[in-house]
Amino acid sequence: MKNLLEKVMHGVFFVCALASILAVALICVFLFANGIPAIREIGVLDFLTGTTWKPGNDVYGILPMIVGSIYITAGAIIIGVPIGLLTAIFMAFYCPKRIYGVLKPCTELLAGIPSIVYGFFGMVVIAPVVLDVAKFFGAKISSGSTILSASILLGIMILPTIIGVSEAALRAVPNAYYEGAVAMGATHERAIFSVMLPAAKSGVLAGIVLGIGRAIGETMAVIMVAGNQPRLTGSLLKGIRTMTANIVIEMGYATGLHREALIATGVVLFVFILLINLTFSVLKRRKDA
Amino acid sequence: MTTEATSAAKKAVVQTSQKQPRVYGRGKARLQKGLVYGAAVLTFAVLLFLIAYILINGVPHLKPSLFEWTYNSDNVSMMPAILTTVEMTLLALVLAVPLGLFTAVYLNEYASRGNKLVNIIRITTETLSGIPSIVYGLFGMLFFVTQLHWGYSLLAGAMTLAIMILPLIMRTAEEALISVPDTFREGSFGLGAGRLRTVFRIVLPSAMPGILSGIILAIGRIVGETAALIFTAGTMAQIPGLFQSGRTLAIHMYVLSGEGLHMNEAYATAVVLLVVVLLMNALSALVAKKLTKK
Secondary structure (H helix, E strand, C coil): CHHHHHHHHHHHHHHHHCHHHHHHHHHHHHHHHHHHHHHHHHCHHHHHHCCCEEHHHCEECCHHHHHHHHHHHHHHHHHHHHHHHHHHHHHHHHCCHHHHHHHHHHHHHHHHCCHHHHHHHHHHHHHHHHHHHHHHCCCCCCCCCCHHHHHHHHHHHCHHHHHHHHHHHHHHCCHHHHHHHHHCCCCHHHHHHHHHHHHCHHHHHHHHHHHHHHHHHCCHHHHHHCECCCCCCCCCCCCECCHHHHHHHHHCCCCHHHHHHHHHHHHHHHHHHHHHHHHHHHHHHHHHC | CHHHHHHHHHHHHHHHHHHHHHHHHHHHHHHHHHHHHHHHHHHHHHHHHHHHHHHHHHHHHCCHHHHCCCCCCCCCCCHHHHHHHHHHHHHHHHHHHHHHHHHHHHHHHHCCCCCHHHHHHHHHHHHHHHCCHHHHHHHHHHHHHHHCCCCCCHHHHHHHHHHHHHHHHHHHHHHHHHCCCHHHHHHHHHCCCCHHHHHHHHHHHHHHHHHHHHHHHHHHHHHHCCCCCCCCCCCCCCCCCCCCCCCCHHHHHHHHHHHCCCHHHHHHHHHHHHHHHHHHHHHHHHHHHHHHHC
């Protein structure tokens, strides 16, 4: 009787463990099965490289959205990585222990704030400020919902990811490296920037890749500050639409091929994410090795 | 003349060879130090400003009428949204916690090391934790709402969220299990307890604080989630049954700020959301601290 219970529970634990495999399989199957027929109907090239998105005329080209996602992600990285990395260095090498006890939970809080609150903050603070500053410098724009505003907001949102992973990577570097550098006459700064930082390189890179994944997948916050115009533009002070925004904005009323094209947008996003995840795990393995 | 010139030249040489490089190095170090401090100040200033801004602008709009039982276009009460959020959180936790916990138990207590299946489970979990919430939302819409014909419903939303928080619950539970010393297990086996009894009587109770702090973090994520819920739970402002649509607080806030007519109420909702998240973070940290003290 007791043995039977042991065996049954072993089975239960085993089945539960399969849940995550089942979930990933289901997600892949349903996304691809619903998205790929649309891509085939529109044509792979027309879909991926088409520059016009006009559901009313049955024209579905998502290049503007792909470029939009890449622009905003790149902007977020340019803003978020230097600040995040330097903050991580502060946390690992400069921060007094007492203050650390307060600041560390703060970075976790930064990660815990809902994206809708960030988006709201972007809408009522960042966008108007960007508009005012741009007007001050003579730019002729009428709305603060721009690539720049979205990049600033996402730059803030990826900070906790960059800080957390980079700090862990910096702390994983053996202390002997630092001591060796200082013993040879290096200043505290030189030891950190010329010895510790290069030694933690692959961990820091992994953090950046994780940040890219966060930024490209962010939806609600981006919708509220990016303007969402599906167009190709080279100007930082114009609005743009990302893949994620495209899905949320139009899914509510889309039917037929339009709906499938939106799901296909999700498929493209999913493929991007899978590639980013793969890069992340390769970098992480290399760090562990 | 010549001696003066040479001594001046010597001085110059001495100056360049001794002072300049040192000054340069110091300047660089000072610059780097300044950048490090500047970045840290900026990061935490942004956080403080965000919280202060939302609180200052939102708290005055927290009126009792916002907590009335029914929602209508005159009074966009957030009470239905609060109750929906509670329902959604409980349901998602009921679905995800046993799954995540048992997976962690299997990986840490039952599976043999180097098991291929274990590697696959780890890879899929890692994949799950990297998927953005909008993709979960799409999947939930395709599978639960359309394929299973549940429609926009509380259950469809909760199932979607359960999958989303699964990796978080699993990872924190596993870390907690790993931190239980092997001597505990050996002691239990030595006294004649079976594996099952050891897991439930010895290992899980000692790992409880870690598991709890993971669950609390998961609550924080559920409360703040929007993108995964719009097309699974829908946006109806009512207190939903299992197969009815309902909007959580975060979605309530999205709808309000999207309409642009109720910005004050959106501020107030942001305050409630922020306070919940702050509380959850503090609680999680507190529980985790208890773990390290032991």
